Amino acid sequence: MDLYLINLNYPGDNVLKKISFILSTILITALVISSQISYAVNIEHGEQVFSANCSACHAGGNNAIMAEKTLKKEALATNDMNSISAITYQVTNGKNAMPAFGGRLTDDDIEDVANYVLSQSEKGW
Secondary structure, rough: OOOOOOOOOOOOHHHHHHHHHHHHHHHHHHHHHHHHOOOOOOOOHHHHHHHHHOOOHHHHHOOOOOOOOOOHHHHHHHHOOOOHHHHHHHHOOOEEEOOOOOOOOHHHHHHHHHHHHHHHHOOOO
């Protein structure tokens, strides 16, 4: 009795696999790019949020309530506030005399204002 092995690989299989791989790669790349674009930081919006909500106490990167806790680069570093996550946390939750803005501002507003503050501190206000 003779046994025959059936070869299910057709000559066109490699071409289909390559096309499928290329299309999948393009789709994944497009999804990654679109997700990054939708979460892009808006510094101009951060400036508007800052002007409307923060400038009364922090005009020019200063602090009208606690003079030593400015938004200047050196002070932010000294107080471990020189990161987006630290600034975002403080704006959201407040601390000492600073009120919490988590209930008043959206997450995007807070992220944008945190990025604005950090960028301004790098520029020297």
